[in-house]
Amino acid sequence: MKFQRIGPIGAERPIVIADGRSFDLSPLTRDIDGEFLATEGISATATALAANRLTAVDTTGLRIGPPIARPQAIWCIGMNYAAHAAESGAKPPTEPVVFFKTPNTIVGPHDDILIPRGSERTDWEVELAVVIGRRARYLNSPDEAMNHIAGYTISNDVSERHFQLDRSGGQWSKGKCCETFNPLGPSLIPTNHLNPKNLRLRSFVNGDPRQNSTTADLIFDVPYLIWHLSQFAVLEPGDLVNTGTPEGVALSGRFPYLRPGDTVELDIEGIGHMRQTCRPA
Structure with a gap:
């Protein structure tokens, strides 16, 4: 289902x-x-x-739209795979790194990505996305967190690294909240139909492989993240949690950044496949 x-x-x-x-x-x-x-x-x-x-x-x-209607919040976890932290020039975090995206960044899984005006370094990020099903407030343990998850989908946490890092002013939102910067889908898979512990996730640009890892390599796993976030804020039903991306992004210096006309494909085992074409904003 x-x-x-x-x-x-x-x-x-x-x-x-x-x-x-x-x-x-x-x-x-x-x-x-x-x-x-x-x-x-x-x-x-x-x-x-x-x-x-x-x-x-x-x-x-x-057309397939995003599998959930606009959430009130998109919680994002940064550097949650050790190899991605290393390619970003950072040490693995000892506590989850949290940032936000605005809800109007969400588009369907096959909708276009709009390269922002002035963009120099637009990047892709395949991520397992968690959809909250029950209000989560001061949960007692990570084990309890699973009762508050409705299901899972695929997120492309598109990022403009020049805006995010060079023009940040000390935070990442400028490079995370451009229009179309969160393709989502194609499906919401209920929790009882999918185990998030060891799912293969991959990305491709113009058909060439980029990312290839599994959620077993998450530094902070899904139950821990939901429990942790609930200690600082109330997670509401319909909220989205992007759990982080593995190595293989353009920020590593190994691949070129996205340009108009490029295609990005992402898939996660048990969820499905998405494909976007890049267009100028």
Whole structure:
């Protein structure tokens, strides 16, 4: 079972895919959002499927949107793979490095990436993204955190390194919040359908391999991150947590940065595949 939002930008409708068929979710919810997740919408969907209460729909040729409606917050973890920290010129952190992206950076998994005006170093980052399903506040342990996760998807944490590092003023947001800088999707996979401990994640630029690692190499794993964040803020249903990217980005100096016309492909085992084309803003 996997969840998607299908249709034109701003007019996506929710569907669930099961046994290779797509089913309309509109009888259960107007969207895949925090309210749907907080009210046990995933369990209700499973029940409705088992009872044959959902109508099959043909989604051939339709755009795939981001699998969740605009979250109130996008939490991002920096340098969460030791090899990526090293290629960035930093030591592995002893505590999670946290930054934010604005919700309007989110686009669909196959939508274009817009290279910003004045960009010198636009970069790709494949990441496992965690979607919060229940409010998380002062959780007692990482083990408890798993009860607050709705599921997982793929995030491309696009970054403009000149803005992020050279023009930062001491923080990273300038290089993280440009429009289209968070392609997301194609599907939301519920927690009971995917184990996040050892998933292969890869990226390609113009068909050439770039990143190839597994979530087993995370410095701070998924349960720890959700528990840790809950000690400092309240995570709300529908919030997104980007868990960090492995080595193999352009910042390493081994690869050229993105230019208009380039294509970026990313995949994570058990979730799916996304592909974006770079265009000038």
